[in-house]
Amino acid sequence: MKITVLGCGALGQIWLTALLRQGHEVQGWLRVPQSSCRLQVQETDGEITDVTVPANDPEHLRQSDLLLVTLKAWQVSEAVKGLARHLPAHSPILLMHNGMGTVDELRGLAQPLLLGVTTHAARREGNRVIHVAAGVTHIGPVTESARDYNALADTLQCALPDVAWHDDIRAAAWKKLAANCVINPLTALYNCPNGALRDYPEEVARLCDEVARVMAREDHHTTPADLLDGVWQIIDSTAENISSMLQDVRALRHTEIDYITGYLLRRARAHGIPMPENSRLYEQIKHKENEYERLGP
């Protein structure tokens, strides 16, 4: 397949190397246009891939069978709208990011739209991307025209297992959102790895309780206890991780809070559900982010 990967950060590089290894014709697409993109990835078994792939080639984009988007949530909508004009109308666009809400911003695209949530963990260390832990990627359609694209799951499974297809991806997306609503802002505030949240059990439970209430109203029934259990499992299995939000805060970058807790609060407001704990966390992260964005680089 001919594939364009929009966003060449840690997750984008992992997918680019995996798809390349599988024989696909890949290119990266960077915000600051470059004719090539160097991939330096250390795999989970320690193996290092160091290759250069083409980038920002409009002809490659015009022939792409898939646009895989690995940008941060807040970068997605503008970038995808810009590229979609040049992508064939039948080529699917697969969004893979933390948080929710970008799909609403992309209504009306000609291409079939899919959403992916992944538990692969990666981080940058200098110029190198470390694939910290293998995980599972769940993908599924968010527009009617994407319903028949389940073969994509097989293609991606061959490149970077495990990949699971869901006719209704929203349930998996909400579960991941719940984990991100708890882990990301708390670790960013306490400046700690995910596992250290074991020291804040009451706060974790109160946040989960609020998320479960919104999920029930969104028709994703889960008990607060089940949701809490799932969140603790993620905390334990990623105990050594520095969450993506804490990485952003440490690097003074814009965070994904508006698409994580912000999305939850928007849905809660629509259902008239009060969210004191999540609102407080949201305000604290926005305050932190505004402080360093106001001061500039």
Ligand code: KPL
């Ligand atoms: O997705 C994550 C993130 O850091 O963004 C979790 C699940 C919290 C793992 O670190």
